[in-house]
Amino acid sequence: MYDELVGWDGKFARTIRLLLTRPGELTRAAVEGQRTRYVRPVKLYLSCSVLFFLIQANVPFPDIDAEFDIGFGFGVSEAGAETPGERALGKAIQSGIASLTPTEHADMDREIDAQPRPFRPMLRAIANDYNGLMRRASDAMPRVLFVLVPVLALVLRLFYRGRHYPEHLYFATYFGAFVFVVLAIESVAAYTQSVPAIAVAQLVGALIIVVYVVIALRRVYGGSWLATSAKALGVSLIYGALWSSAVLAVTLWASR
Secondary structure: OHHHHHHHHHHHHHHHHHHHHOOOHHHHHHHOOOHHHOOOHHHHHHHHHHHHHHHHHHOOOOOOOOOEEOOOOOEEOOOOOOOHHHHHHHHHHHHOHHHOOHHHHHHHHHHHHOOOHHHHHHHHHHHHHHHHHHHHHHHHHHHHHHHHHHHHHHHHHHHOOOOOHHHHHHHHHHHHHHHHHHHHHHHHHHHHOOHHHHHHHHHHHHHHHHHHHHHHHHHHHOOOHHHHHHHHHHHHHHHHHHHHHHHHHHHHHHOO
16 A cells, blocks of 8 residues: 555656646657556646645735725726725725724725626625635635636647547646646745735746646647747637636626
């Protein structure tokens, strides 16, 4: 039993090292039948996703005092540009809705009512029980994002029609695992409780993912750097939109 665990640990370390340092190489190995040398794609994906969600579940909420903007397309307001309703919502998230004065509660209600109708229940859930909302969303998110793996494989098939679907599925699974590793590392920035630090970490993470997918696509599918970059941009935009839509949909579901 001990030997099996050591062997699996060695295989896992070898797989992670190849995943991080040689984009696309695991997919090539799987297509060429070298699957026994590495952790199976689904097991690797699940391991990386569990790591991300464990870290994400415990990160503190950033210090958003006087910097919270609940307008459509959440973001950080310019200093001094926040409304009383935005400040009240930020206070409710950080200190609990019971900490609001009647005036602040009324300001927050008016601000939420001014938002698009589909987002109002989510904003009220955020104000009333942010931790509970995140817990419900986190419980559902792994299953929802796992469904995106075969969807991403279909997206790849649109750009690379000459390959069989299982090859795209290998690529999508390994790429999904890499994305979770990057997101897990990004989440560590949340411990600074600094909005700018989190924003920088997210920007750097996004750039890493884009560069990674370009290299991985070229290694697996071939083609010129220019053509591969164009296809990578298309894949990234579609996959990013699907990922963001899934996160938003789960959050809206969890808020009802």
